[in-house]
Amino acid sequence: ADVSDRDQVEAAVSRVAAELGAPTVLVNNAGVLRDNLLFKMTSADWDTVMGVHLRGAFLFSQAAQKHMVDRKWGRIVNLSSTSALGNRGQANYAAAKAGLQGFTKTLAIELGPFGVTVNAVAPGFIVTDMTAATAARMKVDFDDxxxxxxxEIPVRRPGRPxxxxxxxxxxASEGAGFVSGQVIYVAGGPRD
Known part of the structure; x- marks a missing residue:
């Protein structure tokens, strides 16, 4: 589904509910990059990143929370990033990831009384196709x-998925029932 399209999101959540049962765990993990320095960034670059990261999380959370509230149990995990703290060439991505942190904290307050926890995970450097594409765009060997x-990472290794x-x-577990509104940095060391 196009996570930025309300009709597609609602259809996807309805299909999950019909075929697998009411969704009680949602991980908002859809992501794209449209990196560029501010003076080169297009409105389309900005809108695409905001649409996927922020609008997508909003639409999926809104659609899924109905099921969670009815069941009085649910878990929403939003994928933020250490880029939320600022990262050169990623004004759109950093703003979207920082926005997800505020969104997470607000939903934790709103949905907590209904047994739904909402948290964010903010990865640092993780070896993925996305980081490989970044290296290629920068014309840098991925191993280097x-x-x-x-x-630069205190544990001296890159992260893995x-x-x-x-x-x-x-x-997403039962054991995390008293953890809500938190941003957990999975970055191999402390972050501000």
């Missing part, structure tokens, strides 16, 4: 890109 990143998945798994 990873080594450079690792040198499973590092993020384990954190999401915890936040």
């Amino acid at each position: 890109f990873q080594k450079h990143a690792a040198a 499973e590092d993020v998945a384990h954190t999401i798994s915890f936040l």
Whole structure:
């Protein structure tokens, strides 16, 4: 589904509910990059990133929360990023990821009384196709890109998708019922 299209989102959530049962866990993980310096960034670059990251999380959360509230149990996990703290060439992405953090905290307040927790995971440098594409765009060998990143990370290695998945798994669990409105940085070291 196009996560920025209300009709497609509502159809997707309805299909999940019909075929698999009421959705009680939602992970807003759809993402795109349209990196560029501010003076080169187009309105389309801005709108695409906002549409996927922020509007998509809003639409899916709005559609899924109905089921969660009815069941008096639910988990929403939004994917933010360390880029929310600012990152050169990513004004759109950083703004969207910072927006997700405020969105997360607000939904935690609104949905908490209904047994729904809402948290965000903010990965740092994770070895993915997206980071490989960033290295390619910068014309940097991906292995060198990873080594450079690792040198800046306190645990001295880049993150792996499973590092993020384990954190999401915890936040989606019964055991995380008293964790809500939090932004957890999965970045191999402290972040502000």
